[in-house]
Amino acid sequence: MLATPKDIQASVVVIALYAFTAIVGIPRVVLDVFVAHAMFGRIVWLSAIVYLLYHKLYLTAVFLVVLGIRITFDADMSYAFSHDGILAKYAALQKNDPRFDSSSELDLKMANETLSYDPARWLDPGRSPIPLLLFPPTPEQLSMIGNNGK
Numbered sequence: 383m384l385a386t387p388k389d390i391q392a393s394v395v396v397i398a399l400y401a402f403t404a405i406v407g408i409p410r411v412v413l414d415v416f417v418a419h420a421m422f423g424r425i426v427w428l429s430a431i432v433y434l435l436y437h438k439l440y441l442t443a444v445f446l447v448v449l450g451i452r453i454t455f456d457a458d459m460s461y462a463f464s465h466d467g468i469l470a471k472y473a474a475l476q477k478n479d480p481r482f483d484s485s486s487e488l489d490l491k492m493a494n495e496t497l498s499y500d501p502a503r504w505l506d507p508g509r510s511p512i513p514l515l516l517f518p519p520t521p522e523q524l525s526m527i528g529n530n531g532k
Contacts, residue, residue, distance in 0.1 A: 385441045392434075392442040400449050408456055416457035424454075 385393070416423040427450045434443040 386438070389439045389441050392439055393445050396442055396445040396449060400445070400452070403449075403452070408453055412453060413457045416454055 427446075431443050431446055431450075434440075434446060
């Protein structure tokens with residue numbers, strides 16, 4: 383498996399893209415796709431890898447695997463619960479929702495964007511993860527907010 387000049391050039395571009403995202407950060411649009419449409423994001427990522435392998439750009443495919451793993455890790459770990467992620471969008475829209483319960487401490491924290499994550503609903507090791515709340519939430523999700531995830 384020898385790298386061709388074309389493969390090396392493409393690999394340098396992927397390495398530069400990785401370095402750029404490491405310094406500046408991954409764009410929110412990309413992270414939103416990997417959080418909200420995870421299957422679509424992975425299909426596009428794997429399709430790009432298969433395309434590179436088909437055209438014998440092996441080194442570039444390896445670097446694209448590494449870049450994809452980093453994007454997936456960032457999207458699933460820190461971004462989903464950050465103030466730029468989906469929870470923040472939900473909190474901003476929640477302030478105008480007539481179903482908003484101002485007496486609930488959890489709802490107040492989400493509306494004021496002071497809640498970075500909610501382990502009771504999403505990270506409890508004793509239960510399977512529940513999908514992130516998206517706007518508008520379903521009645522089941524609203525009842526889970528009031529009942530602390532039960």
